[in-house]
Amino acid sequence: xxxxxxxxxxxxxxxxxxxxxxxxxxxxxxxxxxxxxxxxxxxxxxxxxxxxxxxxxxxxxxxxxxxxxxxxxxxxxxxxxxxxxxxxxxxxxxxxxxxxxxxxxxxxxxxxxxxxxxxxxxxxxxxxxxxxxxxxxxxxxxxxxxxxxxxxxxxxxxxxxxxxxxxxxxxxxxxxxxxxxxxxxxxxxxxxxxxxxxxxxxxxxxxxxxxxxxxxxxxxxxxxxxxxxxxxxxxxxxxxxxxxxxxxxxxxxxxxxxxxxxxxxxxxxxxxxxxxxxxxxxxxxxxxxxxxxxxxxxxxxxxxxxxxxxxxxxxxxxxxxxxxxxxxxxxxxxxxxxxxxxxxxxxxxxxxxxxxxxxxxxxxxxxxxxxxxxxxxxxxxxxxxxxxxxxxxxxxxxxxxxxxxxxxxxx
Amino acid sequence: xxxxxxxxxxxxxxxxxxxxxxxxxxxxxxxxxxxxxxxxxxxxxxxxxxxxxxxxxxxxxxxxxxxxxxxxxxxxxxxxxxxxxxxxxxxxxxxxxxxxxxxxxxxxxxxxxxxxxxxxxxxxxxxxxxxxxxxxxxxxxxxxxxxxxxxxxxxxxxxxxxxxxxxxxxxxxxxxxxxxxxxxxxxxxxxxxxxxxxxxxxxxxxxxxxxxxxxxxxxxxxxxxxxxxxxxxxxxxxxxxxxxxxxxxxxxxxxxxxxxxxxxxxxxxxxxxxxxxxxxxxxxxxxxxxxxxxxxxxxxxxxxxxxxxxxxxxxxxxxxxxxxxxxxxxxxxxxxxxxxxxxxxxxxxxxxxxxxxxxxxxxxxxxxxxxxxxxxxxxxxxxxxxxxxxxxxxxxxxxxxxxxxxxxxxx
Numbered sequence: 001x002x003x004x005x006x007x008x009x010x011x012x013x014x015x016x017x018x019x020x021x022x023x024x025x026x027x028x029x030x031x032x033x034x035x036x037x038x039x040x041x042x043x044x045x046x047x048x049x050x051x052x053x054x055x056x057x058x059x060x061x062x063x064x065x066x067x068x069x070x071x072x073x074x075x076x077x078x079x080x081x082x083x084x085x086x087x088x089x090x091x092x093x094x095x096x097x098x099x100x101x102x103x104x105x106x107x108x109x110x111x112x113x114x115x116x117x118x119x120x121x122x123x124x125x126x127x128x129x130x131x132x133x134x135x136x137x138x139x140x141x142x143x144x145x146x147x148x149x150x151x152x153x154x155x156x157x158x159x160x161x162x163x164x165x166x167x168x169x170x171x172x173x174x175x176x177x178x179x180x181x182x183x184x185x186x187x188x189x190x191x192x193x194x195x196x197x198x199x200x201x202x203x204x205x206x207x208x209x210x211x212x213x214x215x216x217x218x219x220x221x222x223x224x225x226x227x228x229x230x231x232x233x234x235x236x237x238x239x240x241x242x243x244x245x246x247x248x249x250x251x252x253x254x255x256x257x258x259x260x261x262x263x264x265x266x267x268x269x270x271x272x273x274x275x276x277x278x279x280x281x282x283x284x285x286x287x288x289x290x291x292x293x294x295x296x297x298x299x300x301x302x303x304x305x306x307x308x309x310x311x312x313x314x315x316x317x318x319x320x321x322x323x324x325x326x327x328x329x330x331x332x333x334x335x336x337x338x339x340x341x342x343x344x345x346x347x348x349x350x351x352x353x354x355x356x357x358x359x360x361x362x363x364x365x366x367x368x369x370x371x372x373x374x375x376x377x378x379x380x381x382x383x384x385x386x387x388x389x390x391x392x393x394x395x396x397x398x399x400x401x402x403x404x405x406x407x408x409x410x411x
Numbered sequence: 412x413x414x415x416x417x418x419x420x421x422x423x424x425x426x427x428x429x430x431x432x433x434x435x436x437x438x439x440x441x442x443x444x445x446x447x448x449x450x451x452x453x454x455x456x457x458x459x460x461x462x463x464x465x466x467x468x469x470x471x472x473x474x475x476x477x478x479x480x481x482x483x484x485x486x487x488x489x490x491x492x493x494x495x496x497x498x499x500x501x502x503x504x505x506x507x508x509x510x511x512x513x514x515x516x517x518x519x520x521x522x523x524x525x526x527x528x529x530x531x532x533x534x535x536x537x538x539x540x541x542x543x544x545x546x547x548x549x550x551x552x553x554x555x556x557x558x559x560x561x562x563x564x565x566x567x568x569x570x571x572x573x574x575x576x577x578x579x580x581x582x583x584x585x586x587x588x589x590x591x592x593x594x595x596x597x598x599x600x601x602x603x604x605x606x607x608x609x610x611x612x613x614x615x616x617x618x619x620x621x622x623x624x625x626x627x628x629x630x631x632x633x634x635x636x637x638x639x640x641x642x643x644x645x646x647x648x649x650x651x652x653x654x655x656x657x658x659x660x661x662x663x664x665x666x667x668x669x670x671x672x673x674x675x676x677x678x679x680x681x682x683x684x685x686x687x688x689x690x691x692x693x694x695x696x697x698x699x700x701x702x703x704x705x706x707x708x709x710x711x712x713x714x715x716x717x718x719x720x721x722x723x724x725x726x727x728x729x730x731x732x733x734x735x736x737x738x739x740x741x742x743x744x745x746x747x748x749x750x751x752x753x754x755x756x757x758x759x760x761x762x763x764x765x766x767x768x769x770x771x772x773x774x775x776x777x778x779x780x781x782x783x784x785x786x787x788x789x790x791x792x793x794x795x796x797x798x799x800x801x802x803x804x805x806x807x808x809x810x811x812x813x814x815x816x817x818x819x820x821x822x
Contacts, residue, residue: 039624040624040627043628043631057788058786062786064783064784064785064786093610093611093645094609094611094618094668094716095609095610095611095612095618096611096618112715112716112717112785112786113611113618113716113717113786149784149786149787153787154784154786154787154788154789155788155789155792159789161792167820169628169629169818169819170624170625170626170627170628170629170722170791171625171629171788171791171792171794171818171819172792173624173625173628174621174622174624174625174628174718174788174791175621175788175789175791175792177619177620177621177624178619178621178788180619198505198506199504199506200504200505200506200507200524201506207505207506207507207524208588208589208591209588210585210586210588210589211585213450213451213581213584213585213588214581214582214584214585215581216451216581217451217454217580217581217584217585218580218581218582220454257505304523305505305523305524306523306524307585311581329820333746333817333820333821334770334820334821335746335775335821336770336774336775359745359747359814363747363774363775363812364746364747364774364775372475373475373560373565374475374523375469375473375475375523375524375560375565376560376564376565377468377565377566377582377585377586377589378565378566378570378586380581380582380585380586381566381572381582381583381586383582401774403770407580407582408580408582409578409740409745410745410746
């Protein structure tokens with residue numbers, strides 16, 4: 001597909017978002033590499049496997065409070081005016097208690113996390129008892145297993161801890177450690193290189209390159225590292241050289257600029273000569289000029305040089321692409337809120353509406369900012385969320401509840 | 412305050428959360444350092460100043476589409492059956508166009524981002540015109556400024572781009588670059604060291620240290636880096652040495668374990684000898700054993716050795732502390748959702764309820780998991796949010812709308 005055919009193409013040649021995702025799914029991509037790494041280094045990475053607990057946590061019955069391990073039936077009648085006296089056999093620190101055991105009439109002073117002595121089935125909190133030497137007065141009854149964390153009560157053998165495709169968070173790490181899992185299979189962090197093209201953004205040409213830093217910062221995460229691959233002029237040899245130099249060292253390339261009928265379609269011409277076009281031109285707005293090439297199994301996204309269009313193009317396709325490669329489930333927080341005004345949609349377009357989500361008495365609401373404005377950074381600056389209006393909708397009604405991907409804090 | 416007084420202290424000696432925050436605010440802390448760094452490196456940092464645009468963006472009227480720059484009144488009567496013919500004077504690439512200008516009856520082919528020629532006030536989209544040589548047929552009228560991004564329409568001189576205390580995001584960076592801001596005043600990333608204490612979690616003692624990795628991963632961010640300072644045994648000299656060694660190189664220290672009546676209150680005894688106790692014991696649950704010391708202007712948080720209690724203690728106090736030092740506004744996404752079950756609260760306690768937030772037809776709902784369970788990791792593993800039940804509430808009603816801090820994805 002040469003530049004003449006593309007130059008004057010209108011909407012007629014655009015495909016739908018779902019067709020684009022289908023075509024993406026139908027191609028052969030280089031397989032995402034999996035590595036086994038220490039649990040402690042997995043924060044923010046994508047799990048490459050379902051992870052199950054191989055043992056119980058806690059491994060033993062342990063005290064949840066500081067107090068006294070007792071046999072609950074011994075103190076069933078205890079009250080402030082009718083305390084029950086037990087004999088303190090010793091003290092149990094946090095951790096395994098070894099061979100401690102007790103019989104009726106006996107208690108152990110026990111610290112939070114300590115293993116219950118054999119025979120005991122509950123812990124009286126410190127504030128409801130009074131120790132004097134080896135004599136203990138108990139002022140309240142306890143139920144069986146009260147103040148006790150039972151073996152396996154937290155995490156039990158066979159329980160799923162992490163699903164394949166989930167982003168590994170602090171709580172997952174800690175749970176793995178609790179059940180003795182030392183390494184995890186995770187997808188190797190992908191490296192996404194971002195190349196900007198355009199004579200106008202070369203140093204000294206008077207137009208500032210806001211798109212590249214926006215993308216570098218927005219998409220950077222523990223599982224997808226972004227790399228600034230500089231700016232190249234509108235020159236086929238320079239573009240080709242920049243792409244070739246970066247292909248082997250990156251998992252994904254994104255190249256911005258030269259996607260309209262301006263710039264002579266240089267990027268498309270170069271990519272046509274390097275690999276296969278998977279799709280080119282999608283009915284999304286902003287960002288409809290997005291195209292995807294498969295260059296020897298590596299994805300190269302060609303997106304607008306305008307910041308918002310470029311961001312939405314990648315926002316739309318990076319998640320499905322990573323889902324395809326890794327099963328990634330979700331990357332950013334999604335909330336539901338009522339839109340505060342009617343918003344019109346252009347027929348057949350999948351529109352990415354920037355919104356400002358606010359907390360109100362009636363719940364979350366979203367003030368629509370704008371759909372259009374490929375270059376309007378303030379539509380991102382003022383927004384904290386993005387919602388998608390599907391192709392088959394003429395718009396959103398006032399008060400309609402929509403799903404919103406959060407891109408900032410909600411106050 | 413020695414260990415005997417602390418050993419048997421009950422709820423009576425606990426203070427309220429707001430009293431604790433007040434005491435924290437009343438102390439002298441080492442001032443948070445501010446540095447001036449390149450905009451591109453500010454992602455995720457806390458802004459130390461209000462930032463305003465010093466110029467307009469766009470700096471000039473520019474085309475928002477690929478098409479033809481015209482004088483709108485020239486094409487007001489255009490239609491598919493009654494097209495209007497203009498003369499194409501040339502082509503304008505993206506960026507500054509220099510001295511291009513046009514008169515009635517004339518047009519320029521213009522590419523997205525190109526500067527409008529003097530005299531033109533609108534752009535006809537490529538698909539609504541047909542060029543043949545220098546002759547252009549226009550099939551649709553355009554309104555004045557249609558498809559034009561006007562100078563300053565995105566960001567205007569004097570507009571606030573970032574507020575002091577806000578976390579700098581991708582959109583902030585890009586907006587700064589758009590208006591020529593090259594460096595920002597940000598707070599130097601704080602370094603939080605985490606020391607674990609406890610004989611039971613020393614290597615080979617049979618109890619796994621889940622608390623330290625949980626905290627290291629959970630609190631790590633661009634503005635607060637976390638550092639593993641290892642595990643020390645329940646020995647005053649070892650604890651003191653670990654603290655002293657780390658004080659000068661860290662902005663914040665957190666030390667876990669030894670906060671109950673177990674472990675002989677070793678941490679408190681050591682800290683009593685090193686600095687001033689700001690507060691010790693707060694009516695929050697879990698995590699009530701938290702205390703804060705001021706050691707030569709540096710904060711040392713002493714928290715439970717149990718994972719959930721330790722996390723909630725720091726979750727409760729780190730944000731107010733950072734707010735005090737930097738004006739930090741918010742650190743994690745907050746959403747509102749309806750709780751699906753009644754939850755009882757213990758009188759006078761500020762309770763941190765872990766919840767599972769779900770999307771439903773009626774909006775967001777939150778299934779309450781649990782308040783208690785200082786050591787129950789699965790309460791975090793299964794949750795994606797935390798909501799606070801204030802001291803003056805006996806609980807939450809079914810259906811009540813609450814604010815929830817998200818700690819995971821909402822599906």
